[in-house]
Amino acid sequence: MVAGLSRGDRQVALAISILIALCGLALAAVGRGDPIGTHGFIILLYALGVSFFVIAGYYAPEPDISRLLRYYDDPTKVGIVLAMAWAVFGLTFGVWVAALLAWPDLTFDAGWASFGRIRPVHTTSVIFGFGGNALIATSFHVLQRTSRARLPEQISPWFVLLGYNLFCIIAVSGYFIGVTQSKEYAEPEWYADIFLVVVWVVYFLIYIRTLQRRKEPHIYVANWYYMAFILVVAVLHIVNNLAVPVSFGHAKSYSLFSGVQDAMTQWWYGHNAVAFFLTAGFLGMMYYYLPKRAGRPIFSYRLSIISFWGITFMYMWAGSHHLHYTALPQWVQTLGMTFSIVLLVPSWASAGNALATLNGAWHKVRDDATLRFMMVAAVFYGLSTFEGSFMAIRAVNSLSHYTDWTVGHVHAGALGWVAMISFGSIYALVPWMWKRERMYSSKLIEWHFWLALAGTVVYVFAMWNSGIIQGLMWRTYNESGTLAYSFVDSLVAMHPYYIARTFGGLLFLIGAILGSYNIWMTIRQPGTALASQGEADEPHLAPQPALQAGE
């Protein structure tokens, strides 16, 4: 990979790595005795590792200038491998934390293994580690193909990919040692947050600069979604993480917001993270890989437009449905609820657009597990957006809130939609990227598909049952006018469902392990010269001056 960089690029890469290593060293020095010092050492080691890697390839011959006429796919390849590694790690912790709810002794008396710590390890690893890497990897691929333009230069994509993974490592290692802002899905502390802002701005600039240089008159739908994902996540991340650190040598910080304002900011962030990270980004993925794999045109361009603007506009209002019947003023709840209901229409329009695109290709869905992954993802996207709008209705929410129903809903989206569309896209992408005729084993993809589907269904059904029973137990009064069940009674009733949920998660994890093995074996297979499989690795244009050499 270093061999593909020009001498000048190698020097810049080395300079950035050493600069980050020095930042790590400085943090380690000022943060002695504080978790931030440990993080300083982690940053130092990580950056030194990258710089050694660059040094090892530093004297490789200068790469051929003709590489600049082709798309730049090395960051995508590394991103795919990282995504699968995070998937296995995060899902393993998911199974563990699920088992912990059924058998609380599974912490083995270790502080780092308590529920409050390994639960964010699970969520961060799967959402940001797996989902984020899958988004970055596919976005670079889609961006170049649909713009017919190479990425603007070779250093910034690496900075985004490796910087983003450093952020994930700081986040996850922080939970083990007790560092958290206690904001759901925004747990990392101020220094990690600031670093992510830098990474994210660079990511945004890559997108803008590539689009600027596109050879297509129009910007493809997938890029609208990827752009919305990058832009809005930046806004959400910055606003929700506004905080004042205790000092530059301490990990701890205090949020700028308090009380109900803090809650509202957090759930404005939280729900839009679902919207723009877990929905918009993955819709971008779907809009490229699904029609590509099916060999079908998108069902309706107009529907794409309505859905895109509907989703981006409506989601912004919906966050307050997380705070029904709380200290939040009721008018804010009303707005959150009504916009959530309208939101169902563009959501289903997107899912419908995807499924209608498959008209004329259903025989492929039957035969090809990769396409089937994407089809089922679209179905789960439709199911979980319906469920979400339903649960946003105040009367429904009074039953579902704080119960496992919410957990089931999230996993219908996360396993059924996000993970399935990612697996489908990655299975389509891997042979293209590594120039293989096909995946190592299509049988393993079948196995992965059925394990993932079975795992998701078991999980979601267990949580529906558990959540509704829980909600009903919490609101049942006896004849004396007292709550009929104690909280412990509801836990006892949950136990069998917690075991079922763990089993469902385990099936899903096994599927992901099979998938990782399959991808690894595909990469190790010998390549074939012919196989770019209808996926161009260069823009079909005569070389133009706009394609500047190694900026």
Place this chain on the structure above:
Amino acid sequence: MELGKRDPVTGRTTTGHEWNGIEELDSPVPRVVLFFLAVTILFSIGYWVLMPAWPLGWTYTKGVLGIDQREIVTREVADAATARAGWTDRVATLDYAAIEADPALMQSVRETGRTLFVDNCAACHGVDAKGGPGFPDLKAKSWLWGGTPEAIAETIRVGINSTHGDTRVSQMMAFGKEGILDREQVTNVVAYVRSLSGTATGAPLDADRVKAGQEVFAANCVACHGEAGKGNAELGAPDLTDQAWIYGGDAQSIYSTVYGGRQGHMPHWGERLSPIDTKILALYVHSLEGEAK
């Protein structure tokens, strides 16, 4: 790139654009989408008219139904209290003996008491109230601070070694650690204590040790546990002659207790539970005594 190519499957034309092989059809937005968009938006507008909805600077639109969630919950809580007043008023006014003599009233007390107990007390005393290592068994009829409902209510209110001003205070001194007794004396008094409850199993107790232990006991322990070892509810000193052991009744556990001392802790609940809930809970706990062991 053909402009407006016709798709053979659907018969629709494309928009004429193409991105790396991906095309888009020019299908109109299905009517059903527009229909549901209209329905959901109309529903929302209707809901905004009826309910509190839009901010207006310092205030907001109140909605024609005049619904306010705070008023609703306040009213519902008041209604629920009224509905319960039929029996809770009697619990509040009658004394413990009178309540316990009324089976119908006790039925409500026990139903409510169980939920209160499991939500507040079970974390230490167990769902079945049988305690665990370090936490007393409430069904054992072996009360540290007295087993009348009045005494139980007071213990719930102020706690034991708690932060409450009127807390019940009790401590078993660390006779070994503080050097008051040597190891031999501790071993002897453990043997004597075990002989009191007749719980000793395994190897029979050494009669000499028991005798020597009795002297140690008379010199050091009777002030709190009484000459017969029956304990003292005024001081929270446990009865050593029964079968109930908070920290274990085997030789090793009793040795640890005598050597290192004990200072159990129970939080005070007076600020968390209302007086009537405390009363219900005390009656419930007292009623557990009557259950078959």
